Amino acid sequence: MQQNSFAVVAKPGDRVADLSTPRPIIDEDRLAANIARTQAYMDRHGLNFRPHIKTHKIPALAAEQIAAGAKGINCQKISEAEVFAAAGFEDILITFNILGAQKLERLGALNDRIPGLKVVADSATTVDGLSSTFASRKPLTVLVECDTGGGRCGVQTPEEAKNLAKRIHDAPGLSFGGLLNYPKPDSAEAVQAFLGKALLLLKADGIACPIVSNGGTPSLFEAHLVSAATEHRAGTYVYNDRSMVRAGHCSEDDCAMHVLATVVSRPTADRAVIDAGSKALTSDLLGFSDFGTVVGYPEAVITGLSEEHGVIDLSKCGNKRPEIGEKIRIIPNHTCVVSNLFDTMVFHRDGVVTRVEGVAARGLVW
Amino acid sequence: MQQNSFAVVAKPGDRVADLSTPRPIIDEDRLAANIARTQAYMDRHGLNFRPHIKTHKIPALAAEQIAAGAKGINCQKISEAEVFAAAGFEDILITFNILGAQKLERLGALNDRIPGLKVVADSATTVDGLSSTFASRKPLTVLVECDTGGGRCGVQTPEEAKNLAKRIHDAPGLSFGGLLNYPKPDSAEAVQAFLGKALLLLKADGIACPIVSNGGTPSLFEAHLVSAATEHRAGTYVYNDRSMVRAGHCSEDDCAMHVLATVVSRPTADRAVIDAGSKALTSDLLGFSDFGTVVGYPEAVITGLSEEHGVIDLSKCGNKRPEIGEKIRIIPNHTCVVSNLFDTMVFHRDGVVTRVEGVAARGLVW
Numbered sequence: 226m227q228q229n230s231f232a233v234v235a236k237p238g239d240r241v242a243d244l245s246t247p248r249p250i251i252d253e254d255r256l257a258a259n260i261a262r263t264q265a266y267m268d269r270h271g272l273n274f275r276p277h278i279k280t281h282k283i284p285a286l287a288a289e290q291i292a293a294g295a296k297g298i299n300c301q302k303i304s305e306a307e308v309f310a311a312a313g314f315e316d317i318l319i320t321f322n323i324l325g326a327q328k329l330e331r332l333g334a335l336n337d338r339i340p341g342l343k344v345v346a347d348s349a350t351t352v353d354g355l356s357s358t359f360a361s362r363k364p365l366t367v368l369v370e371c372d373t374g375g376g377r378c379g380v381q382t383p384e385e386a387k388n389l390a391k392r393i394h395d396a397p398g399l400s401f402g403g404l405l406n407y408p409k410p411d412s413a414e415a416v417q418a419f420l421g422k423a424l425l426l427l428k429a430d431g432i433a434c435p436i437v438s439n440g441g442t443p444s445l446f447e448a449h450l451v452s453a454a455t456e457h458r459a460g461t462y463v464y465n466d467r468s469m470v471r472a473g474h475c476s477e478d479d480c481a482m483h484v485l486a487t488v489v490s491r492p493t494a495d496r497a498v499i500d501a502g503s504k505a506l507t508s509d510l511l512g513f514s515d516f517g518t519v520v521g522y523p524e525a526v527i528t529g530l531s532e533e534h535g536v537i538d539l540s541k542c543g544n545k546r547p548e549i550g551e552k553i554r555i556i557p558n559h560t561c562v563v564s565n566l567f568d569t570m571v572f573h574r575d576g577v578v579t580r581v582e583g584v585a586a587r588g589l590v591w
Numbered sequence: 592m593q594q595n596s597f598a599v600v601a602k603p604g605d606r607v608a609d610l611s612t613p614r615p616i617i618d619e620d621r622l623a624a625n626i627a628r629t630q631a632y633m634d635r636h637g638l639n640f641r642p643h644i645k646t647h648k649i650p651a652l653a654a655e656q657i658a659a660g661a662k663g664i665n666c667q668k669i670s671e672a673e674v675f676a677a678a679g680f681e682d683i684l685i686t687f688n689i690l691g692a693q694k695l696e697r698l699g700a701l702n703d704r705i706p707g708l709k710v711v712a713d714s715a716t717t718v719d720g721l722s723s724t725f726a727s728r729k730p731l732t733v734l735v736e737c738d739t740g741g742g743r744c745g746v747q748t749p750e751e752a753k754n755l756a757k758r759i760h761d762a763p764g765l766s767f768g769g770l771l772n773y774p775k776p777d778s779a780e781a782v783q784a785f786l787g788k789a790l791l792l793l794k795a796d797g798i799a800c801p802i803v804s805n806g807g808t809p810s811l812f813e814a815h816l817v818s819a820a821t822e823h824r825a826g827t828y829v830y831n832d833r834s835m836v837r838a839g840h841c842s843e844d845d846c847a848m849h850v851l852a853t854v855v856s857r858p859t860a861d862r863a864v865i866d867a868g869s870k871a872l873t874s875d876l877l878g879f880s881d882f883g884t885v886v887g888y889p890e891a892v893i894t895g896l897s898e899e900h901g902v903i904d905l906s907k908c909g910n911k912r913p914e915i916g917e918k919i920r921i922i923p924n925h926t927c928v929v930s931n932l933f934d935t936m937v938f939h940r941d942g943v944v945t946r947v948e949g950v951a952a953r954g955l956v957w
Contacts, residue, residue, distance in 0.1 A: 245693040245957050301899045322855040324916050327611040347856050350915040378856040378864050489688040490713050490744040498744050508874040533667045549716040550690050568954050588934050591611050
C-alpha cells in the first residue's frame, strides 16, 4: 500500500467531522448490515455467495464477508488475487480471460500457492493458452464464461458453452469448473434459459458441472429466480451507492460510503465548488447526468467535475445552501471506482473513526 | 510511491510490445517535442510558463519542463506541492482555495520550506482563513482567482477582484501576488477584457499586481492574445490526448501517452473486449460519446467501460479487426486522469523502454 509520508489520514477516536477532505468514509453499521442482509438472503435460498473484492480491495473486509458465510471470493485480476492469497484466502475465482506470457506465469505461481484458484475463459484461444501453461504443472480449474445478455465477454450460445467446456475438459492441465455469467439487471428468465440449456447439453455429453455462478448486485435479491445457479457473486452490495439505490437494490440509508468534501468556493448564489472532483468521485455516470447525491441538500446537483473541483448547481435549493468551509457528504454514483482512487479507507461509527484500512489491492495493474 | 511487490513493471531495454497490459506508455520523442514546442511559443511571446504537474505527477518530468525554460510549477493540492517541494522545486503555485485547519497548518509548514509558494483565493472567507494562519509566520503570497467565464471558482467581476486584492493586500501575513483565471477555450477576448479592467482598477488603487496568470492547454497557442497576462499555465500539453486533438491544439501524432491493452475476448464478429476499463482509461468523456481512439483501427468505437473491461464495437471496421491476444494502443480522452490511476509510468523510444518513473504525487489526497 502506498504510504503518504506527508499525511496521517486519521486514527481511531477522531471525529469524522474533523477529517481533511476529500475523503471517502465507510459507516461500520451500514457495512455490517449490508453484509448480513445479503448473506442471509443467500443462505435462505441455498445459494453459495462469493463477494467480489473489487469494491473494497481490503482483505479485512473480505474476512468479514467470509466470516458471515461467504464461500470464497471473486477477483478481477491476478494482482488482486495475489494480494488476497497473501492475506490467507484460498478460494479465489478470477473472472477474467487470462492471456499473455507474464500473466500466465503469475497465474501458475498463484495456483501453486492456493488450493482453490479458478479462472474463466470464453474462447479456444484463452483455453489453449491456459492449457499450454498448466499442462506441465498443477492443474487449473476453468469455468466457461457465458454472455446471457450482458454484452461483455462470454460465449454466445449454450451450444458454444458446451463445446468450450468440452475443450477445457479435454485439455491437458485444465479441469472444467463450471459455467459463469455476468447478466444485465432484471434478466433472470434469460439467464435461467441460457444456463439451464447449457447444463442439459453438458449432461448429455457426460460432463459434470460443479459450479454455476451468476452475478451482480442490481438484481441480487432476485438471484433465487435463477434455479440453475449454485452460487452468486456481487461486489457493490457491501458499500452500495447511488446506482444501486436507483436499481431498487437498496435505499440511501444503506449506502455505507459517503465522500466527505468541503465547499471551497461560492462564486455565485447558485454555484458551490467543492474539493472533490474526478480524482475523488470519478467521472462514472452509470446513466446519471450528474455526479452523486449531496446528503442533506436533495435539490443540489453536481453538474460537473474537473480533476480536483466539483461544481454544484444550487439553483433549485431553497434558502438553506452550503456555505464556504462547510463539509458536505456525497453518495457517489459508483463506489467501486472511488475505492480505487484512495490508498486508505476510513471507517466510522456514528461519526467517530473506528479504523483505517489500507486499500491493499488498489492501483495494481494486471 | 506504491510498491507492487508482485510485479516488476518494466526495465530499460524491454520491448513495449512485451509489456503486460493494461499499461500507459509515454513516447519520449513526442514528450520532448511537446515540451519544446510549447516553451518556444511562450518564449517567442515573452510569456512566463508554469506547467501544471497534475498531468504527470512526476518530479523528473517537471525538471525537464524547468530545464526547457519554465519559470515554476503549478500544483492543484498541498500534497502535490509537498512532493515537488521535497524534490527541490521552489516556485510552486497551488491553484486552489485552501480551507480547514489541517490544510492551513500544512500550508504553513510548506511555506516555511520553500521561497516561492503561492496560492489563490476567491473569497473573503478563504483570505481571512489564510491570514489567521500566516499572521504569525512567514508571509504567504496569494493571488485572486477570477472567473472569466470558465464557470468554476473565481470572483465574478473585475471590481470584486480589486476588492479581494485589497483585502489580501491589507491582511496580516499575506502578500498580494496577482490575478489568476482558468478560462474556457477560445475566450481570449473575454479574458483580456476582465483582466485588463481589473488591472486598471488595481492601478487606480495603487496596488501592484506582479503576476497575471492565464491557463489551459486547449487554447494554449492563443495565450499571446491575452496581453494582460504575464504567465500561462498548462498541464495536458505535455502528454496531449484525444480531447486536445479535438480542440485543435495538436494532432494524434503529438499524443505522447498511449494506453496499451490486450484483446481478451471476441464474443461476436462485431465485438472486442479489452483488459482496459474505467480503472485504466477512466470514465472521462469530456464531451465524447466513447472512451478513446484505437490506434490503427480508426473505425473501432470503445462504446463502454466496466471496471476492468472495455467493450469495442467493430461493426464499422472492415475485414481487419483486432484478434484475441492482440495488443492495441488507445489514445485516451483525458491523459491527466489516467496518470492518476497508475503508480508507475513507462517511457519508451521507438518501442524500447527508456525508463520507469514513479508517479510520485499520485493518490495523495488534500
